[in-house]
Amino acid sequence: MRYAILFVCMGNICRSPTADGVFRQKVMDHNLGHAVHVDSAGTHNYHPGSPPDARSQAAAARRGYDLSALRARQVVAADYATFDLILAMDWDNLALLQDGCPPEHQHKLRRLTEFCQQQNSPVVPDPYYGGERGFEHVLDLVEDACEGLISYVRQRACAG
Numbered sequence: 001m002r003y004a005i006l007f008v009c010m011g012n013i014c015r016s017p018t019a020d021g022v023f024r025q026k027v028m029d030h031n032l033g034h035a036v037h038v039d040s041a042g043t044h045n046y047h048p049g050s051p052p053d054a055r056s057q058a059a060a061a062r063r064g065y066d067l068s069a070l071r072a073r074q075v076v077a078a079d080y081a082t083f084d085l086i087l088a089m090d091w092d093n094l095a096l097l098q099d100g101c102p103p104e105h106q107h108k109l110r111r112l113t114e115f116c117q118q119q120n121s122p123v124v125p126d127p128y129y130g131g132e133r134g135f136e137h138v139l140d141l142v143e144d145a146c147e148g149l150i151s152y153v154r155q156r157a158c159a160g
Contacts, residue, residue: 012042
């Protein structure tokens with residue numbers, strides 16, 4: 001059985017697909033594709049079926065990540081049972097996940113930045129209304145957190 005991780009932001013077009021793409025690449029780089037399933041979703045249904053924001057894709061591409069195949073979707077009730085770890089990008093989205101999550105799955109909900117090893121930020125801030133630097137900052141945080149996350153997941157995916 002594969003260890004499943006869901007990254008969540010508001011609309012699933014900036015932060016969570018960036019985390020999805022970065023972590024998916026790290027999973028492949030560590031030869032864990034057989035053991036780990038990665039996906040992303042939004043707490044809101046603003047952009048169903050849309051690709052990630054062009055600015056997110058461009059920033060990710062500059063660092064070697066391809067987000068082009070990803071498509072936005074909203075978190076659904078089944079996600080709480082399906083995924084082993086559900087990582088919110090910020091406090092607001094974590095609160096929305098907690099509100100919709102059955103009690104038996106609450107332990108799966110965390111913030112992505114809890115896995116940061118170098119950066120010190122409680123959240124991955126939303127870059128949507130900012131400039132180019134915001135998307136780079138998102139990548140800085142996501143790359144750092146995904147390094148910590150890969151160690152965490154390796155222990156769980158390989159133990160199960």
